[in-house]
Amino acid sequence: MPKRQSKSLIIWKVTRKIMFADRISAVYKDQEIIARGVCLEAQSVEDNGLSFYVYLLNTQSGIVINYSNGEAKVII
Incomplete structure (x- = not known):
C-alpha cells in the first residue's frame, strides 16, 4: 500500500495584487490510508x-468509504 502523505502543502500566491499563503x-x-478530510x-x-x-x-452522498483499506462502495 502507498505510504500516506503527512506533510502540509504551503503555497504562496499573488491574486489581484494581494499576496497570500495557503x-x-x-x-x-x-x-488509515485515506484522509478523512x-x-x-x-x-x-x-x-x-x-x-x-x-x-x-472527504464524504459524498451515496458513497461509503472505508478509510482503512481505501475501498469505496456506491449505495442506492
Missing part, C-alpha cells in the same frame, strides 16, 4: 485582510 493539510485517523487555511501576507480556516470532509 496551507492544505490532509487529516487522518490512526493508521482536509484543512484549508489562508492568510494574506501584507495586510491580514484575508484570513480563513475551513475543514472539508
